[in-house]
Amino acid sequence: MNDDELIAGVRAAFDALDPVPGEVLAAARAAIAWKAPSATLAELKRDRAARAAAGVRGPAARVLTFACPGGSVEVEVSTNGRDRELTGRLVPSVPALVEVRHRDVPPDGITVRAEPAGLFCVPGVPEGLVSLVFRLEDGTSIVTSWIRL
Template identity: 65%
Template sequence: MNDDDLMAGVRAAFDLIDPVPETVVSAGRSAIGWRMPSARLAGLAADQPERVVDGVRGGPDRSLVFTLPGLSVEIEVAGTGRDREVTGRIVPSCPAAVHVRHRDLAPDGLTTRADSTGLFCLPQVPEGLVSLVLRFEDAASVVTSWVRL
């Protein structure tokens, strides 16, 4: 018996005793489909709840900043319940297509445009893990790290 035979036996035993649930396999395949190898990653640099002023309606908003060298994406998240409103801006200002990645949405299901000043608004983003994809006019792409809204 060599190492390959031993590993095949171990794999078969785990498949029989404790198989991986199909939902986990499906989620893994879906995650691989969300990869964007040519996109640059903007990592989360700041995540701060906004201060709620007494006597003002509404819940607390949240400010997030994603950065990479030469670019930042600033967003504010408002709302409670199932959907959130996400408003943001790209710094330095430039137009771009903005796509939301979320497990309950089709790949291009929730899209908007950032105008020439870099401002954009997504009025109904589902709660849960979310990442934004920015596609610029020069064909460059940036993805934000995943955050829970």
Template identity: 60%
Template sequence: MNHDDLLSQVRATFQAIDPVPAEVLASARSALAWRRPGAELAELSDDRTGRAAGARGAPARALTFTARDTVIEMEIATAGREHEIAGRLAPPAPAQVHVRHLGLAPDRPATRADRAGQFALTGLPEGLVSLLFRLPDGTSIVTSWIRL
């Protein structure tokens, strides 16, 4: 018996005794689809909860992500079970903004940051989320994952 045969038997045994749940396999495949090897990572550098601007003044979460040359500031507000993200890029730059979320199709929903770097996303469900910014020069920035 060679190594390939042995590994095949071990794999079959584990599949029969303790199979990997379908949702775990789907999550793993989705994670690979979300990879952006050339993207720069913007890591969470500040996370505060305070009062949101506006008439109701409900508590909101203010986050700051820092990449080498870019800062991404965003505010997360909650309305029932849905979340809304409003933010901006500094220095200002237009960009395509894509949401990465296990419960949503890859790159959906999406929006655009305007020339002032401002963007907004609405109707986001609870769960882990990361944002992907595609800049006009062809570079990309992804935020680290956070929980809504």
């Protein structure tokens, strides 16, 4: 018996005795599809909880600030039932394609364009863990760390 036959036997035993749940396989495949190996990571630096401003009507918004070498991403999170609306900007201002990464959303499921001033608005983002990918026109990307909305 060679190594390949041994591994095939072990794999068959695990498939029969303790199969991997379908949702775990789906999450693993989605994680690989979300991979952006050359992207710059923008880490969460500030998370200001939702507070209503004095004298202002309407719901309060949560403000997130992500920072990376050479720039930052500012995001305001508004709640609309179970969904969230993300309004923000890239600093310095650059146009980009904005993609939402979420376990319940397929890759490229929620995308919007950030205008040349770096402003963007993403409606209908489900609550839960979210990360944003900004694909810049020069071919580089910025990825935010994961945050629970």
